[in-house]
Amino acid sequence: xxxxxxxxxxxxxxxxxxxxxxxxxxxxxxxxxxxxxxxxxxxxxxxxxxxxxxxxxxxxxxxxxxxxxxxxxxxxxxxxxxxxxxxxxxxxxxxxxxxxxxxxxxxxxxxxxxxxxxxxxxxxxxxxxxxxxxxxxxxxxxxxxxxxxxxxxxxxxxxxxxxxxxxxxxxxxxxxxxxxxxxxxxxxxxxxxxxxxxxxxxxxxxxxxxxxxxxxxxxxxxxxxxxxxxxxxxxxxxxxxxxxxxxxxxxxxxxxxxxxxxxxxxxxxxxxxxxxxxxxxxxxxxxxxxxxxxxxxxxxxxxxxxxxxxxxxxxxxxxxxxxxxxxxxxxxxxxxxxxxxxxxxxxxxxxxxxxxxx
Amino acid sequence: xxxxxxxxxxxxxxxxxxxxxxxxxxxxxxxxxxxxxxxxxxxxxxxxxxxxxxxxxxxxxxxxxxxxxxxxxxxxxxxxxxxxxxxxxxxxxxxxxxxxxxxxxxxxxxxxxxxxxxxxxxxxxxxxxxxxxxxxxxxxxxxxxxxxxxxxxxxxxxxxxxxxxxxxxxxxxxxxxxxxxxxxxxxxxxxxxxxxxxxxxxxxxxxxxxxxxxxxxxxxxxxxxxxxxxxxxxxxxxxxxxxxxxxxxxxxxxxxxxxxxxxxxxxxxxxxxxxxxxxxxxxxxxxxxxxxxxxxxxxxxxxxxxxxxxxxxxxxxxxxxxxxxxxxxxxxxxxxxxxxxxxxxxxxxxxxxxxxxx
Numbered sequence: 001x002x003x004x005x006x007x008x009x010x011x012x013x014x015x016x017x018x019x020x021x022x023x024x025x026x027x028x029x030x031x032x033x034x035x036x037x038x039x040x041x042x043x044x045x046x047x048x049x050x051x052x053x054x055x056x057x058x059x060x061x062x063x064x065x066x067x068x069x070x071x072x073x074x075x076x077x078x079x080x081x082x083x084x085x086x087x088x089x090x091x092x093x094x095x096x097x098x099x100x101x102x103x104x105x106x107x108x109x110x111x112x113x114x115x116x117x118x119x120x121x122x123x124x125x126x127x128x129x130x131x132x133x134x135x136x137x138x139x140x141x142x143x144x145x146x147x148x149x150x151x152x153x154x155x156x157x158x159x160x161x162x163x164x165x166x167x168x169x170x171x172x173x174x175x176x177x178x179x180x181x182x183x184x185x186x187x188x189x190x191x192x193x194x195x196x197x198x199x200x201x202x203x204x205x206x207x208x209x210x211x212x213x214x215x216x217x218x219x220x221x222x223x224x225x226x227x228x229x230x231x232x233x234x235x236x237x238x239x240x241x242x243x244x245x246x247x248x249x250x251x252x253x254x255x256x257x258x259x260x261x262x263x264x265x266x267x268x269x270x271x272x273x274x275x276x277x278x279x280x281x282x283x284x285x286x287x288x289x290x291x292x293x294x295x296x297x298x299x300x301x302x303x304x305x306x307x308x309x310x311x312x313x314x315x316x317x318x319x320x321x322x323x324x325x326x327x328x329x330x331x332x333x334x335x336x337x338x339x340x341x342x343x344x345x346x347x348x349x350x351x352x353x354x355x356x357x358x
Numbered sequence: 359x360x361x362x363x364x365x366x367x368x369x370x371x372x373x374x375x376x377x378x379x380x381x382x383x384x385x386x387x388x389x390x391x392x393x394x395x396x397x398x399x400x401x402x403x404x405x406x407x408x409x410x411x412x413x414x415x416x417x418x419x420x421x422x423x424x425x426x427x428x429x430x431x432x433x434x435x436x437x438x439x440x441x442x443x444x445x446x447x448x449x450x451x452x453x454x455x456x457x458x459x460x461x462x463x464x465x466x467x468x469x470x471x472x473x474x475x476x477x478x479x480x481x482x483x484x485x486x487x488x489x490x491x492x493x494x495x496x497x498x499x500x501x502x503x504x505x506x507x508x509x510x511x512x513x514x515x516x517x518x519x520x521x522x523x524x525x526x527x528x529x530x531x532x533x534x535x536x537x538x539x540x541x542x543x544x545x546x547x548x549x550x551x552x553x554x555x556x557x558x559x560x561x562x563x564x565x566x567x568x569x570x571x572x573x574x575x576x577x578x579x580x581x582x583x584x585x586x587x588x589x590x591x592x593x594x595x596x597x598x599x600x601x602x603x604x605x606x607x608x609x610x611x612x613x614x615x616x617x618x619x620x621x622x623x624x625x626x627x628x629x630x631x632x633x634x635x636x637x638x639x640x641x642x643x644x645x646x647x648x649x650x651x652x653x654x655x656x657x658x659x660x661x662x663x664x665x666x667x668x669x670x671x672x673x674x675x676x677x678x679x680x681x682x683x684x685x686x687x688x689x690x691x692x693x694x695x696x697x698x699x700x701x702x703x704x705x706x707x708x709x710x711x712x713x714x715x716x
Contacts, residue, residue: 261694265636272634278623336619 020129021297021306022245024177024217027088028135028234030143031162031171032121035151039163040100040116048100048116055115058149059104062142073101079328082319088126090114111138118163119171121146130241132174132234140230159226167225174234175221176241181294182251184216185262192247196220199240215286215293215313220244256298267295267351274346280339285316292349304349312345378487379655379664380603382535382575385446386493386592388501389520389529390479393509397521398458398474406458406474413473416507417462420500431459437686440677446484448472469496476521477529479504488599490532490592498588517584525583532592533579534599539652540609542574543620550605554578557598573644573651573671578602614656625653625709632704638697643674650707662707670703 033039040048052072060070073081073094081095089112090103102115114122123146125138146152153161160171167173183189196203200223205213220241222233255263270291274280293309295301314320316338322329325337391397398406410430418428431439431452439453447470448461460473472480481504483496504510511519518529525531541547554561558581563571578599580591613621628649632638651667653659672678674696680687683695 261636265697268634268636269631272630273627276626276630278619278626339623 019245021293022179022248023130023241024179024310025126025128026130026132026135026176027124027126027174028132028139029125029173029175030121030123030139031119031160031167031173032123032143032146033153033161033163034120035153037120040118040120041163045099051120052100052102052115055121055150056102058146059113059115062145069107070104071102072099073103074098079319079322082317083323084319086314086317086319089124091117093117111142113142119167130176130238130245132176132238136174136230136234166223169224169226170228170230170233172225172230172233173221174230174237175219176237177217177219178241178244178248179216179290179293180218180244180248181216181266181290182248182255185266186251186255186259188247188251192244193218196240196244200224201237201240214283215290217286217290252294252298263294263298264300264351266291267298267300271295271301271346271349271351274342275349277339277343279335280316280342281335282317282338285338285342286313289313289316292346295351300352302350302352304346308345312342315345316342377603379651380537380606381488381599382537382668383484383486384488384490384493384534385482385484385532386490386497387483387531387533388479388481388497389477389518389525389531390481390501390504391511391519391521392478393511395478398476398478399521403457409478410458410460410473413479413508414460416504417471417473420503427465428462429460430457431461432456437677437680440675441681442677444672444675444677447482449475451475469500471500477525488534488596488603490534490596494532494588494592524581527582527584528586528588528591530583530588530591531579532588532595533577534595535575535577536599536602536606537574537648537651538576538602538606539574539624539648540606540613543624544609544613544617546605546609550602551576554598554602558582559595559598572641573648575644575648610652610656621652621656622658622709624649625656625658629653629659629704629707629709632700633707635697635701637693638674638700639693640675640696643696643700644671647671647674650704653709658710660708660710662704666703670700673703674700 034051034054037043037051038047040051043051056070073090074097076084081090084090084103084105085092085095087109089105089109091114094101094103094114094117097116100116104113104115106112110126112124112126114124123139123142125135125142127135127138155161159169160167162168162171180189180192183192193203202219202221202223204219204221205217220237222237224233228236252263270288274285274288274292289309289312292301292304293306296304296306296309315324318331318334321334321338321341324341329337392409392412395401395409396405398409401409414428431448432455434442439448442448442461442463443450443453445467447463447467449472452459452461452472452475455474458474462471462473464470468484470482470484472482481497481500483493483500485493485496513519517527518525520526520529538547538550541550551561560577560579560581562577562579563575578595580595582591586594610621628646632643632646632650647667647670650659650662651664654662654664654667673682676689676692679692679696679699682699687695
């Protein structure tokens with residue numbers, strides 16, 4: 001079984017740094033390539049399969065160490081591939097790749113290794129909150145074990161060589177996922193996003209490059225991989241994200257103090273729509289769950305936790321929804337099933353009594 | 359008191375032709391001008407006031423016959439002017455006019471006469487449903503009484519002369535207000551509206567020229583006033599509107615049969631949002647009331663009538679809302695008061711139990 005139930009995975013812990021209602025999760029990704037072997041997109045299928053056959057037995061063995069599962073992407077059914085994407089364990093691009101592409105997923109889904117995505121190896125560690133150091137330690141440990149076994153393409157002056165020049169150097173991308181609905185509601189979001197761009201950080205929607213920020217979730221990551229070491233890159237990122245979290249926190253408190261009606265309107269509408277709608281698309285569902293997430297965080301909602309909201313945000317996505325139903329469904333039918341699921345799951349949730357003289 | 363409470367006015371009657379859930383109301387307007395007096399926009403203020411002083415005593419007397427009230431527009435406070443607009447008793451343009459502009463409103467608000475709008479006289483009769491013949495009889499009776507007293511600008515070949523050439527001839531515009539949410543939900547609305555344009559009928563949003571169709575209410579009226587007599591114009595309009603009502607009715611039945619989830623989703627969301635929102639703009643309120651109107655008509659909603667929906671659609675508008683609060687309010691404050699009013703008024707309303715296996 002490649003994927004466990006969401007309830008058992010990515011559970012928020014007390015060690016998430018206390019900012020987990022805003023800094024949802026963080027991730028470190030390392031891009032590595034075998035020396036003297038062409039990058040996957042330059043290699044032919046036979047060559048890619050040879051890389052897979054070289055790496056996978058070792059990863060299978062090593063995988064045993066962290067109770068992982070390995071799979072050739074092409075051997076997975078469409079729903080499972082969609083689920084892996086939705087959990088950010090493989091990229092959407094990876095889901096479409098043919099023979100030679102594979103993935104190893106750790107038992108707790110906090111470590112995954114992709115074979116023959118854009119690079120021969122993409123090591124990825126995910127942690128709750130802003131625990132970038134732990135994510136780095138985990139990815140780095142896997143990297144070191146791999147490097148004991150295989151020779152990586154490495155240039156003394158440039159660092160690790162990668163298929164895309166933007167990854168050359170450390171091959172590392174560190175990112176933190178932040179929930180910025182408070183800044184959106186207070187109309188300060190655009191200014192914050194522009195400031196991040198000026199700091200040479202990349203901001204993307206939750207589904208990566210080019211995707212809209214469904215559910216007001218933004219992934220903030222380093223743009224540069226060259227000329228800095230990993231710790232400096234992460235420290236810089238953590239500094240900036242810490243500031244964004246602070247601004248989001250302030251925006252929420254200002255809303256609560258100055259515009260309680262705006263806050264309550266947003267949360268009350270979201271809950272009402274979720275409890276009433278008969279048809280709902282994924283993006284819309286994520287937006288309303290985002291409002292509830294804020295509501296829980298601000299103490300406006302009863303009988304709901306942030307962990308439940310996050311689990312539901314996973315289960316309403318097409319792959320997870322179809323797996324739950326046990327059958328592939330047309331989009332229109334999924335929208336009905338999604339609305340049914342949300343009504344069912346959030347039926348007991350109520351707004352906390354609030355003074356209405358605003 | 360110029361305006362009565364909405365509950366007592368425009369009550370839907372059994373004589374509305376049975377289509378009143380779709381054909382909401384109809385109206386006949388006659389444009390008339392005094393002979394040898396310049397049109398209001400060509401006259402100076404003194405001349406306009408002379409026209410007002412000439413017409414108003416007679417209208418005051420005549421007004422007694424239909425328990426009307428007369429007012430110089432300039433003497434009315436802003437909220438009252440807004441309320442007159444919202445009830446379509448004066449045009450938005452009329453509300454801005456200065457000395458000489460006045461309005462006579464009948465006790466039941468089914469007959470109104472504007473003095474010195476675009477023409478010296480605009481006689482307007484409003485009836486529920488598609489009772490154009492009754493509206494015409496009412497406007498025509500007032501026209502005949504006026505014509506016994508005053509000499510109108512009339513050309514033997516052209517007919518009545520008016521400030522805008524498009525009104526020359528009969529000076530009549532007949533219109534029916536229709537509620538077309540079924541056609542919108544079934545994506546057939548644009549085709550129907552295009553067909554109406556081809557038939558040389560004008561379709562406008564509820565607030566007249568240039569306005570969006572808030573609440574999916576469309577005013578269908580004759581474009582031509584020249585070369586046809588009044589009865590032919592009205593018969594043509596009634597034929598076409600009858601067909602539109604038929605198409606809307608079919609769209610609703612098709613939705614109920616083929617896409618009950620779409621219908622229920624629309625109505626359930628509207629009710630949930632109205633019962634939960636803390637801030638709501640007018641247009642949004644009208645759109646949700648429009649969905650409830652459809653819900654009542656399709657038997658999906660309990661403890662609500664179409665008359666209540668229509669009354670509320672009046673009371674959520676800025677003028678009515680401010681009169682109810684007894685004070686002028688900034689738009690942002692109105693949005694909060696509007697949401698409060700709607701939550702309060704529709705608290706007891708519930709969806710009718712519906713089989714959910716769709």
